[in-house]
Amino acid sequence: MSATDTESARKTAEGLSYSSGFGNEHSSEAVPGALPVGRNSPQRAPLGLYAEQLSGSAFTEPRAVNRRSWLYRIRPSAAHPAFTRTGNGALRSAPFDETVPDPNRLRWDPLPAPAAGTDFVAGLWTLGGNGDVRQRTGMAVHLYAANASMTGRVFSDADGELLIVPEHGGLLLRTEFGLLRAEPGHVALIPRGVRFRVELLDDTARGYVCENYGRPFVLPDLGPIGANGLAAPRDFLAPTAAYEDREEPVEVVNKFCGNLWAATYDHSPLDVVAWHGTHLPYVYDLRRFNVLGTISYDHPDPSIFTVLTSPSDTPGLAGVDFVVFAPRWLVGEDTFRPPYFHRNVMSEYMGLIEGAYDAKTSGPGGFVPGGGSLHNMMSAHGPDRDTFEAASAAELKPQKLDDGLAFMFETRWPVTATAQALEAGHRQQGYDAVWQGLERHFRP
Numbered sequence: 001m002s003a004t005d006t007e008s009a010r011k012t013a014e015g016l017s018y019s020s021g022f023g024n025e026h027s028s029e030a031v032p033g034a035l036p037v038g039r040n041s042p043q044r045a046p047l048g049l050y051a052e053q054l055s056g057s058a059f060t061e062p063r064a065v066n067r068r069s070w071l072y073r074i075r076p077s078a079a080h081p082a083f084t085r086t087g088n089g090a091l092r093s094a095p096f097d098e099t100v101p102d103p104n105r106l107r108w109d110p111l112p113a114p115a116a117g118t119d120f121v122a123g124l125w126t127l128g129g130n131g132d133v134r135q136r137t138g139m140a141v142h143l144y145a146a147n148a149s150m151t152g153r154v155f156s157d158a159d160g161e162l163l164i165v166p167e168h169g170g171l172l173l174r175t176e177f178g179l180l181r182a183e184p185g186h187v188a189l190i191p192r193g194v195r196f197r198v199e200l201l202d203d204t205a206r207g208y209v210c211e212n213y214g215r216p217f218v219l220p221d222l223g224p225i226g227a228n229g230l231a232a233p234r235d236f237l238a239p240t241a242a243y244e245d246r247e248e249p250v251e252v253v254n255k256f257c258g259n260l261w262a263a264t265y266d267h268s269p270l271d272v273v274a275w276h277g278t279h280l281p282y283v284y285d286l287r288r289f290n291v292l293g294t295i296s297y298d299h300p301d302p303s304i305f306t307v308l309t310s311p312s313d314t315p316g317l318a319g320v321d322f323v324v325f326a327p328r329w330l331v332g333e334d335t336f337r338p339p340y341f342h343r344n345v346m347s348e349y350m351g352l353i354e355g356a357y358d359a360k361t362s363g364p365g366g367f368v369p370g371g372g373s374l375h376n377m378m379s380a381h382g383p384d385r386d387t388f389e390a391a392s393a394a395e396l397k398p399q400k401l402d403d404g405l406a407f408m409f410e411t412r413w414p415v416t417a418t419a420q421a422l423e424a425g426h427r428q429q430g431y432d433a434v435w436q437g438l439e440r441h442f443r444p
């Protein structure tokens with residue numbers, strides 16, 4: 001990628017404007033009058049545009065979960081030649097059956113640097129997942145490492161929505177709905193089927209992606225917490241309409257039932273001049289998360305850190321939760337303050353965006369930014385030996401944890417790793433050792 005590409009992406013990102021709110025109806029027009037008033041599909045849409053509905057739920061789903069957007073575009077998406085199979089690279093999809101589900105605790109260092117000229121799509125590398133793309137259940141954990149902006153091509157995922165978690169390097173996401181800027185510490189969500197192109201705001205980019213095949217992410221219910229707290233709806237930012245009017249070949253890469261397919265349009269499909277609806281991309285700054293925790297004793301369960309949840313058919317049992325461990329005060333009295341030892345019916349993939357995580361030693365060979373751990377259902381885990389020893393002896397003054405930003409994709413189904421993840425050179429060997437040497441202290 002040339003320095004000028006990065007520079008121009010950066011300049012574009014500076015001037016972005018958004019509209020705020022989660023799950024509500026948004027609307028935007030890049031040209032005044034482009035949005036029809038009072039109806040969705042007039043006989044002739046304004047300004048000679050084509051009207052197109054993009055649905056994210058069945059037409060008949062209850063109003064509370066119904067999602068669709070109306071797009072007013074220069075050319076209809078339907079005007080394209082046949083899609084043909086293209087290479088899947090290091091992308092894998094559910095069902096994950098290359099390997100046997102592994103009860104062991106697994107940990108990885110960051111992805112190695114990619115070959116020159118690797119863009120976001122080419123840089124996707126699947127760690128594992130669960131469910132079945134054809135049944136629209138489950139999730140996948142991907143990582144990405146890129147050093148080039150996407151040029152001449154866009155991506156869309158029919159299999160699920162993409163929750164992008166940058167760890168290194170900013171991203172400019174040019175979507176059908178407009179532009180989003182996602183820096184490390186932000187998350188961006190691209191809904192099922194929405195086309196987008198990723199441009200890099202820095203020379204290289206690295207991060208994580210949760211591909212959610214199931215019900216779209218929503219904000220968790222707050223129960224006795226009350227009307228406020230955790231992620232506030234108004235901190236979710238939708239783009240404003242911005243269109244490309246380009247009559248030139250653009251490759252549309254479509255992830256469909258686990259495979260990549262491509263068709264070359266004779267124009268840019270990011271040609272939406274106006275839109276309104278609820279099936280929308282958004283960004284959220286994790287530092288806006290209102291962290292709640294104990295002000296008396298005991299370490300609350302991490303469900304209190306849920307940013308977004310994808311409900312399954314069983315109330316309270318998420319297909320996948322996105323959970324953030326953000327800076328916070330620890331004040332619990334007579335309390336072991338880091339995450340406790342546990343065996344969990346849910347399966348936990350953890351990543352680190354910045355700094356250190358309070359249950360694990362950082363530094364080489366430890367849990368490091370860009371790395372990740374997989375603690376599958378019922379696997380025994382928790383603080384490593386050094387963390388346990390330090391926290392058991394610590395003086396319990398109020399303590400600010402402000403040097404880390406970690407997250408978890410937590411799912412009701414076990415995560416099966418891909419063959420490339422189990423065999424990867426960056427998989428840490430001997431992770432079990434972090435729990436060795438926990439002394440016996442029992443004195444009956």
Ligand SMILES: O=C(O)Cc1cc(O)ccc1O
Binds near residue numbers: 338342381382
């Ligand atoms: O570090 C983990 O394993 C994640 C986690 C954090 C926590 O605060 C409590 C339980 C839990 O699984």
Ligand SMILES: [Fe+2]
Binds near residue numbers: 342344348375
């Ligand atoms: Fe855990």
